[in-house]
Amino acid sequence: MDFPDLQKMFPNFVGIWCLFLGIISFVHSKTDSSDVSALNVMYTSLNSPDKLTNWKSSGGDPCGQDWTGITCSDASVVEIRVSGLGLTGSLGYQLSSLSSVTYFDVSQNNIKGDIPYQLPPNVIHLDLSSNGFTGGIPYSISQMTDVTYLNFAHNQLSGQVTDMFSQLRKLDSLDFSYNMLTGNLPQTFGSLSSLSTLYLENNQFTGPVDVLAKLKLDDLNLANNHFNGWIPTELTKVKKIEVEGNSWSSGPAPPGMTSSDKISSDGPSNGGVGSFSGAVIAVIILGILLGLAIVVALLARKRSSFTSNLLDEHESFGRHKQFNSFKAPGFSNDSHGDMCIDFKDGKSLESSTSIDTGALQSSRPIGLTPAYSSRINSFRNTTLANMNLQRSSSFRATCYGLTDLQAATGSFATGRLLGEGTIGRVYRAKFADGKVLAVKKIDSSFFQGGQAEKFSVMVSNIFKLHHPNIVPLVGYCSEQGHNMLVYEYFRNGSLHEFLHLSDEFSRPLTWNTRVRIALGTARAVEYLHEICSPPLTHKNIKSSNILLDVDLNPRLSECGLVAFYQQAGQNLGAGYNPPECTKPSDHTFKSDVYSFGVVMLELLTGRMPFDSSKPRSEQHLVQWATPQLHNIDALEKMVDPALRGLYPPKSISRFADIVALCVQIELEFRPPMSEVVQSLVRLVQRSSMNKRGDDIGGSRRMDEYDY
Incomplete structure (x- = not known):
């Protein structure tokens, strides 16, 4: 054969050989590429252990x-x-690609971090127990319609369990035990028609358990939580039940309910209280009663001094900075119907002249921060019972006179105007002693028909909000048809002003400070959604409502005003409004999450949520940014030019990942705020934060904060 003929045949030969090698490779490989990729990521996230x-x-x-x-x-x-291989690290981010996995068990390891938001979507058996997982229960569980077994026991999970169980009608066993989960049981527990085993022991759940009444349970453990009320009679039929260690109501139970002691003594034997004989229980009860009688006798002799000491202790709390805002508004009963007496110097009103102790006793507390809530609640529960006799309590409410506020604001002069919204205007008020406060004057149209009581309830509820990232209410005024709220004043203004209205002489916010602002704001929203009782939506989360203190720490304003927004028919401004909110009543917790995601986008890009000066394709920030959040090259071009490249690329990427979850179109896929908080905390912990340059206002570097 001539050489030219070989040259003609060579390309065909090479092509056939390559095809042959491809066929051999295809025959040899037995696994779908998406599964291989997901397991590769999982292996790397688990620190590439030898045991795998x-x-x-x-x-x-x-x-x-x-x-x-x-x-x-x-x-x-x-x-x-x-299971049980001593694995460390985390589970990675690509588990949702494992679409054929039906059995997933990583129990009894040392895996930490948040549970991935996306898990194998078609799993039937999911066991994540006995690890070090933190954060909350991921909402993606709501899509696992075929799951029969879920086990999250013995981790460090926290926050409220959201309503995510309406579609899990095949679930047979659910175990949340030995975590730090809080709040009431989700109402969609009632949809778990196949559930036979439910373990909730050793958490911090609260409220009643009525939602469990219709379930066909065989094994139920509610022990060592903070449940209250009575136990539905239907639960007495459960074969194995544990209820001790809760705050069940005492006395005769109403129809359809039963007391916990009856379940313990008469219920099925389960190795707990129910396994003792009636005689043994009687002896134990008599012993307890005798001991209590002795203790009561001893304490009765010291009751007066005990109460006095408690009051003195609370006086010292009131002087401490953290407790300065723990106040309750007092309202007088003057014939004019005004909510406070006319006093000229803005002095605090003593409870002996204005506190409605009945209202204090009946109102549900909106949660204090965990660090000091138990101590305050202990004081409150002990002393309120004797409040009618002890009228010298240090609970105070600052009630400002109308003339004083007019003088401090120059008769609400335009030059003192700080901002204007749907429900009213905010003015800067400077008093004779040099103190500066912010006065929100609510439009009188909201109080047509003499709805002064509506204002008093709102003031009372706002006073109960206590969080270091929420603007504290320090006073109020209701006089001559004027209703005003008085807040602390923050000289640095709002995040909106820093990002969008700074002049050429202003120094921009560093990346460290932007992450700190996002985390602090997220914690404030988490407090409203998952710690307050009852939980609150904010409905007006935007950069102009995030104020900055002298250290550039965020303070979320406009909290507790959702009723006025509803009445005004107000939707959020352009760019902040979630797609599901066509009217104000549509707003939910997940809508707040979306708006917060938009604020994060502002921090990332330096752009406004809606900017008509941009090209049409870039005017809506979410629509423009979302497709680029997972593209590293595009992401670098999106970052606020004011940062001048001074940021860690990995931190930017992780920040963008959180944004992408928050601004998803489908609200059910947005994470709860507790998960957002944990993701931001993890970002701070993992990132090598840029330390070049200082923030204005004497702000500290991020590494000086305890996250």
Whole structure:
């Protein structure tokens, strides 16, 4: 054969050889590429442990190479069983690609961090127990319609369990025990028609358990929580039940309910209280009663001094900075119907002249921060019972006179105007003693028909909000048809002003400070959503409502005013409004999450949520930014030019990942605020924060804060 003929045949030969090699490779590989990629990410996130034999950080063939704990069907991974292997690290971010996995067990390891928001979507058996997971229960569980077994026990999970169970009608066993979960039981627990085993013990759940009444349970453990009320009679039929260690109501139970002691003594034997005989229980009860009688006798002799000491202790609390805002508004009963007496110097009103102790006793407390809530609640519960006799309590409410506020604001002069919104205007008020406060004058149209009581209830509720990232209410005025709220004043203004209205002489916010602002604001919203009782939506989260103190720490304003926004029919401004909110009543917790995500985008890009001066494709910030949040090259071009490149690229990428979750179109896929907080905390912990340059206003570097 001539050489030219070989030259003509060579390209065909090479093509055939390449095709042959491809066929051999295809036949050899038994695993779907998406499963391989997801397991590669999982392996790397678990710190590439030796005990996961044959696993790889890139490529490989899980189904053809006998990867430890992997079971396949055809070319798909269907089971992952890696329990008790001493694994560390986290689970990674690509578990949602494991669409054929039905059995997922990583229990009894030392895996930490948040539970990934996206888990294998078609899982039937999910066991994450006995690890070090933090954060909350991911909402993506709500989409696992075939799941029968969920186990999150023995972790460090916290926050409220949101309503996510309406579609889990095949779920047979659910275990949340030994965590730090809080709040009332979600109402969608009532949809778990197949549930037979429910373990909730050793958490911090509160409220009644009525939602469990219609479930066909065989095994129920509610022990060591903060449940209250009575137990539905239907639960007495549960074969195995534990209820001790809660705050059940005492006395005769109403119809359809039963007391906890009856379940304990008459219920099925389960190795707990119910396994003792009636005689033994009687002896124990008599012993307890005798001991209590002795204690009461001893304490009765010291009751007067005990009460006095408590009052003295609370006086000292009131002088401490953290407790200065723990106040309750007092309202007089003057014939004019005004909510406070006319006093000229803005002095605090003593409870002996204005506190309505009945209102204090009946109102539900809106949660204090955990660090000092138990101490304050202990004081409150002890002393309020004797408030009618002890009228010298240090609870105070600052009630400002109309003439004083007019003088301090120059008769509400335009030059003192700080801002204007749908429900009223905010003015800067400077008093004779040099103190400066902010006065929000609510439009009188909201009080047509003499709804003074509406204002008093609102003031009372706002006074109960206590969080270091929420603007504290320090006083009020209701006089001659004027209703005003008086807040602390923050000289640095709002985040909106820093990002969008700074002049050329202003120094921009560093990346450290932007992350700190996002985290502080997220914590404030988490407090409203998951710690307050009852929980509150904000409905007006935007950069102009995030004020900055002298250290550039965020203070969320406009909290507790949602009723006025509803009455005004107000939707959020352009760019902040979630797609599901066509009217104000549509607003939910997840709508707040969306608006917060927009604020994060402002921090990231330096752009306004809506800017008509931009090209049409860039006017709506969310629509322009969302498709680029996972593109590293595009992301770098999106970052606020004012940062001058002084930021860690990995931190920017992780920040963008959180934004993408918050601004999803489908509200059910947005995470709860507790998960957002944990993600931001993790970002701070993992990132090597840029320390070049100082912030204005004497702000400290991020590494000086305890996250």
